[in-house]
Amino acid sequence: MKLETLTIHEIVDLLKNKEISYSEVVDSVLKQIEGQNEKYGAYLYTDPDGVREQAKALDDKGVTPQNPLYGIPYGLKDNFCTDHMPMTCASKMLENFRPPYNATAYESIKNAGGILLGKTNMDEFAMGSSTETSYFKVTKNPWDLTKVPGGSSGGSAAAVAANMAYYSLGTDTGGSIRQPSSFCATVGLKPTYGLVSRYGVTAFASSFDQVGPITKDITDCALVLNAIAGHDAKDTTSLNLDKKDYTQCLTKDIKGLKVGICDSFMGDNLQPEIRAAIDAAIEVYRDLGAEIVPVCAQFLDHALAAYYIISSAEASTNMSRYDGVRYGYRAEDYNDLEEMYNKTRSEGFGLEVKRRIILGSYVLSSGYYDAYYNKATRVRTMIREDFNRMFDSCDVLLTPTTANTAFGLGERTDDPLAMYLTDVYTVPANIVGAPALSMPCGFDKNGLPIGLQLMGPVLCEETILKAAFAFESATDFHTQQPKID
Amino acid sequence: MSISKEQASYIAELTRLELKENEIEGFVADLDKIINYVDTINQLDTTDVETTEHILDLKNVTREDVVAPSLSIEEVLKNAPEQEMNCFKVPRVLE
Numbered sequence: 001m002k003l004e005t006l007t008i009h010e011i012v013d014l015l016k017n018k019e020i021s022y023s024e025v026v027d028s029v030l031k032q033i034e035g036q037n038e039k040y041g042a043y044l045y046t047d048p049d050g051v052r053e054q055a056k057a058l059d060d061k062g063v064t065p066q067n068p069l070y071g072i073p074y075g076l077k078d079n080f081c082t083d084h085m086p087m088t089c090a091s092k093m094l095e096n097f098r099p100p101y102n103a104t105a106y107e108s109i110k111n112a113g114g115i116l117l118g119k120t121n122m123d124e125f126a127m128g129s130s131t132e133t134s135y136f137k138v139t140k141n142p143w144d145l146t147k148v149p150g151g152s153s154g155g156s157a158a159a160v161a162a163n164m165a166y167y168s169l170g171t172d173t174g175g176s177i178r179q180p181s182s183f184c185a186t187v188g189l190k191p192t193y194g195l196v197s198r199y200g201v202t203a204f205a206s207s208f209d210q211v212g213p214i215t216k217d218i219t220d221c222a223l224v225l226n227a228i229a230g231h232d233a234k235d236t237t238s239l240n241l242d243k244k245d246y247t248q249c250l251t252k253d254i255k256g257l258k259v260g261i262c263d264s265f266m267g268d269n270l271q272p273e274i275r276a277a278i279d280a281a282i283e284v285y286r287d288l289g290a291e292i293v294p295v296c297a298q299f300l301d302h303a304l305a306a307y308y309i310i311s312s313a314e315a316s317t318n319m320s321r322y323d324g325v326r327y328g329y330r331a332e333d334y335n336d337l338e339e340m341y342n343k344t345r346s347e348g349f350g351l352e353v354k355r356r357i358i359l360g361s362y363v364l365s366s367g368y369y370d371a372y373y374n375k376a377t378r379v380r381t382m383i384r385e386d387f388n389r390m391f392d393s394c395d396v397l398l399t400p401t402t403a404n405t406a407f408g409l410g411e412r413t414d415d416p417l418a419m420y421l422t423d424v425y426t427v428p429a430n431i432v433g434a435p436a437l438s439m440p441c442g443f444d445k446n447g448l449p450i451g452l453q454l455m456g457p458v459l460c461e462e463t464i465l466k467a468a469f470a471f472e473s474a475t476d477f478h479t480q481q482p483k484i485d
Numbered sequence: 486m487s488i489s490k491e492q493a494s495y496i497a498e499l500t501r502l503e504l505k506e507n508e509i510e511g512f513v514a515d516l517d518k519i520i521n522y523v524d525t526i527n528q529l530d531t532t533d534v535e536t537t538e539h540i541l542d543l544k545n546v547t548r549e550d551v552v553a554p555s556l557s558i559e560e561v562l563k564n565a566p567e568q569e570m571n572c573f574k575v576p577r578v579l580e
Binding site for chain 1 (some may be wrong): 488492493497499500502503504507512515516518519520522523524525526527528529531534535536537538539541542543546548554555560561563565566567569573575576577578579
C-alpha cells in the first residue's frame with residue numbers, strides 16, 4: 001500500500017486500528033520529499049529529523065489518535081510564523097528571519113497533534129500567480145514539469161499533489177489557494193474573511209487575506225477547517241462565532257439545492273475543454289437533484305481592476321515595515337538613514353513586489369486617489385450588491401476556477417498584466433469576503449487538471465462543502481494521481 | 486490615463502525604492518499597461534455609491550489592561566541587523 005497517496009481520514013483510521021505506526025506515516029511523505037523535492041521544488045525548508053522524532057515519541061507512548069489531525073504530517077506556506085523554523089516569504093528581505101512567535105493557525109494544528117514537515121515555496125510575499133516570483137526556487141507542477149503549479153500558494157498545492165504532505169495550509173488574497181489547487185488537482189478552500197485568524201501570517205492585502213486548507217478531498221478540507229476556524233483575540237478582524245463541525249454537512253443529499261450559473265464567469269477566453277468540463281459538472285448536479293439557476297452580474301467585469309487597485313494599495317502600506325531596522329535584510333554600504341532604507345528595500349525586494357508597492361502608492365497618491373483607490377472601493381460595493389442579488393436566487397455559484405489550465409514556466413513572467421488576468425475568476429470572492437472552494441472536475445487533452453469553483457454567501461462554508469461533497473461522491477477526479485516515479 | 490517615467494521615479498523615491506537605469510523603461514511600460522487596464526473602472530458611474538474599505542463592520546476592539554507574559558528583549562532583538570545596549574541600532578539621524 002502506498003500510504004502517501006491516502007487521505008487524512010484514511011490514515012487516521014489506520015492509526016486508530018493500529019494497522020500502521022506514526023513513524024510509517026511520516027516516513028511515507030518524508031520519503032517522497034527526499035526523492036522528489038529537488039525535482040518539484042515544493043518545499044523551501046524541511047525538518048525530517050524533528051518530524052521523525054515527534055512520530056517516534058507518539059509510537060513509544062502508544063497513543064491512539066486523539067482527533068482527526070493527530071500525528072498527520074503537513075506543510076505550511078512560508079508566510080506563517082513558527083518559532084522553530086525560518087520564515088522567508090520567499091523573499092531575500094526575510095532570508096534569515098526566525099519568527100519569535102507562532103501563527104495562531106499553526107498553534108491550532110499543533111494543539112490538534114499535527115506534525116509540521118516544513119515550509120512551502122510561494123510567490124514573494126504572496127504577490128504572484130505562478131510561484132515564479134520566489135527569490136529562492138522554481139516550483140514545478142507535479143502533473144507536468146514544464147508547467148507552473150499556480151500561485152501564490154504553489155508550493156503548498158504541489159506538495160499535496162505530489163504526496164509530499166497529507167495536506168497543507170495556504171493563504172488566499174485573490175485566488176492564491178484556489179488557483180494552484182485548480183492547476184494541481186487538489187481541493188483548496190478560501191474561507192469567509194475573518195473565519196480563520198491571520199495572526200502570525202505575513203500581511204499582503206489585509207482586507208482580502210485569508211488562511212485556508214489545501215487537501216486531497218472534501219472530507220479532509222472539512223477536517224482541517226474544523227481545526228483552524230475560530231475566534232482569536234490576537235486578530236481584531238477575527239469573527240467571534242461558535243465552533244462548528246464542518247463534517248456534519250457532508251451528506252450526499254443536495255436535492256433542491258439551487259446552483260447558480262453566471263455568464264460573467266464563462267467569458268470568450270475560457271479554454272473550450274474547461275467549458276466542456278463545467279457543462280458536464282452542471283449535468284452531474286442536475287442528476288443529483290439540484291436546481292440549475294441562471295443568474296447574472298452587472299459589474300463583475302470590473303472586479304479584477306478593482307482588486308488590483310485595492311490590493312496593491314494595501315500591499316504598499318504593509319510593505320513599508322521592511323526598512324532594515326528591526327528585522328530582515330539590511331544593505332551593507334550606506335552613509336545615512338535614508339540611503340540605508342533605499343538600498344535595503346531596493347536590494348531586498350524583487351521586481352513584482354516593487355511593482356505592487358509603486359502601483360499601490362500611485363493609486364493612493366494625491367491627484368489619483370479619487371480616480372483609483374476611492375473609485376475602486378465604490379466598485380467593491382457594487383460588486384457586493386451584485387453577489388447579494390445573485391445569492392437571493394441561488395445557494396451556491398458554480399464557475400470555473402481559472403480560464404485556462406496550468407501555463408508554461410516562464411510563459412507569463414514578462415507580461416505582468418497577463419499574469420494578473422489569471423486571477424479573473426477568483427478575485428470576486430476576496431472582494432466580497434465570501435467563501436469559495438476549488439476542486440478537480442476534469443483534465444484537458446494534455447492531462448492537465450481543470451478546477452471547478454463553488455462560491456457561497458458569507459459564512460456559508462457548509463453549503464459549499466455539502467455541494468462539493470456531493471459532486472466528489474459522484475465523480476472520481478479527486479482519485480487521479482499525477483505520474484511521479 | 487498613463488504614467489510617465491518621471492512620475493514612476495517620483496513614486497519610487499517616495500516608497501524608498503530605487504529602480505535600476507536598465508530596468509526602468511520596461512518597468513514603466515508594464516506599469517502603464519496595468520494602469521490603463523485598471524482605469525477601466527472609471528467607465529462605471531459610482532454616483533451615490535458608498536465606499537467599502539472592508540467587508541466587516543470594523544469596530545475598535547478593546548480589552549482590560551492586564552499584565553501578561555511578553556517576548557524577552559533577547560527574542561525581540563534576535564533578528565535585528567544591528568543592535569546596541571538592548572536597542573535597534575540605526576545610522577545617526579541628528580548631528
